[in-house]
Amino acid sequence: MRHTFLIFLLSILGNITFAQEPQQLDTIYANEKMNLALFFPANIRQGIVGANNYVFSYNRERAQPLGLLKATKGKQSNLLVVTTDGKVYSYIIKYADSLKELNRFVSFSESIGHEHQRESLVIRDTLKQDSNLIVHKQYPKAFLEKSSKAMLKQPERKKIIKRKEGMSLAIKNLVYFEDLVFMQFEIKNESGIDFDIDYLKVGMVIGNEKRRASYQSVPLKPQYVYKMPDKTRHAETSRFVYVLPKFTLGDNEKLQLSLKELKGNRELILRRRL
Structure with a gap:
């Protein structure tokens, strides 16, 4: 399935037509x-x-x-x-x-x-990894959008999940493409209360957070986000895609996801090896 998805990505990139789209300015x-x-x-x-x-x-x-x-x-x-x-x-x-x-x-x-x-291009950040800078590249926005949309249609290949108080956060799929990582998430709400999303942060962590001298955290900022909702209502499931800079995890490193509720105290932290 991964091979099929990569072929689809390449076909999108090869056939894309560029058009100026309205910019959403901060x-x-x-x-x-x-x-x-x-x-x-x-x-x-x-x-x-x-x-x-x-x-x-x-x-x-x-x-x-x-x-x-x-x-x-x-x-x-x-x-x-x-x-x-x-x-x-x-x-x-x-x-x-x-x-x-x-x-x-x-x-x-x-x-x-x-x-x-x-x-119209989406420009990704550089990422420092093993003391080397990966040269940032440019990807057409339409390519990232169509690739993310295609990923949501792919069969689930991973089930890394965190559950807490009726809420669950899961990684359902992950595909490396050149110097990008397409990661599909799922938020499921069975808590009885709507969950307004403040943020979902992704990062790499090494060491024990309680031992601050050896603990390090490296944020991974998404280069493109597809279909992420503002809230997940009770009895609702939300699926969306982050396009992240390519990363690799060392022997003592883990991926960490932090899902925080807006104007609330609920938070899910998923820390796992891939």
Whole structure:
């Protein structure tokens, strides 16, 4: 079945047509009382705001990855940043009396593309592994979407599961493709109460969390998420796909999933070897 899925992925990549799709931009909040620090993965070459009640400052004499955003009350606008490697980042910016974050570390995956790029691409992060950097690649968004959709139709090949208080979190399928990992999840709710999802975090852990001197955790940020719900209602099952950077687990390493409830205390932590 894995061989069939890989052939399907290759056929999608070979026959895809590129079309510009509407971008879903993140919103960043700022005010006049605090500096919002934005740390980009490369030095800033140019930063532009769309309204004069916002100010984005950065070092124009000596390029640095740090930019500072401030705002006074007024209508929302937008921020456009181009870094020295040609990556383009675009955000909606709004005024807020109080800020939930004062520092934001921007990842490669937040880029909407390259300044010379005419195709709609999803850009994945680099991942440090065994002291070597895997060079980040670009994959068409349509390819990741169609591949994820195809994966949901594949027979289940894994059953790694965590159950707690009527909730269950499971890995149902996992496929490596080039430097990506397609991972299918399932959330089942038999608790009698709807489960609003705050986040599902994926990472690699080594050591014992109680012995902090030897414990390490490396987050794996998904490069694309397909069909993840905002909530799983009682008696409902949700299935969705994360596309993650390729990873391998050492002898003492485990994969860890953390599913947290929004505005609630329920949390499922699955820690297992694959």
